[in-house]
Amino acid sequence: MNEKNKKTLLVVDDDQDIRLLLCDALSQKGYCVLEAETGEQMWSHLQQTQVDLLLMDLYLREEDGLHLAREVREHFSFPIMMLTGKGDETDRILGLELAADDYMMKPFNLRELAARIYALLRRSAQQVPSVENIVEAHECLYFGHWTLDLVARQLIHQKGEQVVLTLGEFSLLEALIHHPGRVFTREQLIDQSRGIESDVFDRTVDVLILRLRRKIESNPKTPEFIKTQRGLGYFFQGPVRKR
Known part of the structure; x- marks a missing residue:
C-alpha cells in the first residue's frame, strides 16, 4: 500500500x-x-x-x-x-x-x-467537502428543512448545521428516502442498507431508527418523517424532492 x-x-x-x-x-x-x-x-x-x-x-x-x-x-x-x-x-x-x-x-x-x-x-472512503461547499453536481434529496447529499453522504439542515450520521444511519435513511410511502420490513431494510453489517438482528434496525429520529425529527416521539407501520415495519413520509 x-x-x-x-x-x-x-x-x-x-x-x-x-x-x-x-x-x-x-x-x-x-x-x-x-x-x-x-x-x-x-x-x-x-x-x-x-x-x-x-x-x-x-x-x-x-x-x-x-x-x-x-x-x-x-x-x-x-x-x-x-x-x-x-x-x-x-x-x-x-x-x-x-x-x-x-x-x-x-x-x-x-x-x-x-x-x-x-x-x-x-x-x-470519500472526500467530504465543507458544509459551505456542497458540489452543485451532487445528487441531493430534500425533505422538510433537510438536504441529504448522496455523494458527500452529508445531512444538512437549511440553517447550515451538519448532522453526523454513522454508516448504518446514513444507509438506512437513504434506503427509506428513496421510496417515500413504501413500507419496509426490518429484514428488507437490512438488505437495502449497505451500512448495516452482517450478523445483525431485528433490534439493530429499531435502534438505528431511534437514533435517526433523535437527529432529524422535531419530536422523536411523534415523528414527521420516519413512521412506524404497526406489525409491518417502517416507511418514510414525504414529500421528497430532488435537485
Whole structure:
C-alpha cells in the first residue's frame, strides 16, 4: 500500500496483549496502527492525527467505553468498531445505539475482523467537502428543512448545521428516502442498507431508527418523517424532492 494512502486505525484497549496482537496483525495488512490504553491517550491521538477508523473495547478498566465512543461520535464521523468479551445481546444493542458502526465479540477471528474493517473503510472512503461547499453536481434529496447529499453522504439542515450520521444511519435513511410511502420490513431494510453489517438482528434496525429520529425529527416521539407501520415495519413520509 502506498505510504501516502495508508489508512490510520486507532486501537483503544486496556489489555496490552490485545493491543499488541491487533497492532501487529493490522500493520501486516498495510494499515498505520496507533494504540491507546486510556481515554486520555485516545484523545491525544485524535487531536494530533487524522484517524480513519476507531477500534474500541466496550469494557475498559477505569473508564466506560460506551461513554467514550459516544463522545467521539459527537465530534467525528469515521467508522467505530466495538469489541467486547461479553456475549450479552444488550451490550451490542447499547454499543450500536450510542455510536458504533459494527461490533465483534472476543475472542475474534483476525481474518474476519480485517474483512469487516476493510468493508467499513471502503464504505466511508470519500472526500467530504465543507458544509459551505456542497458540489452543485451532487445528487441531493430534500425533505422538510433537510438536504441529504448522496455523494458527500452529508445531512444538512437549511440553517447550515451538519448532522453526523454513522454508516448504518446514513444507509438506512437513504434506503427509506428513496421510496417515500413504501413500507419496509426490518429484514428488507437490512438488505437495502449497505451500512448495516452482517450478523445483525431485528433490534439493530429499531435502534438505528431511534437514533435517526433523535437527529432529524422535531419530536422523536411523534415523528414527521420516519413512521412506524404497526406489525409491518417502517416507511418514510414525504414529500421528497430532488435537485
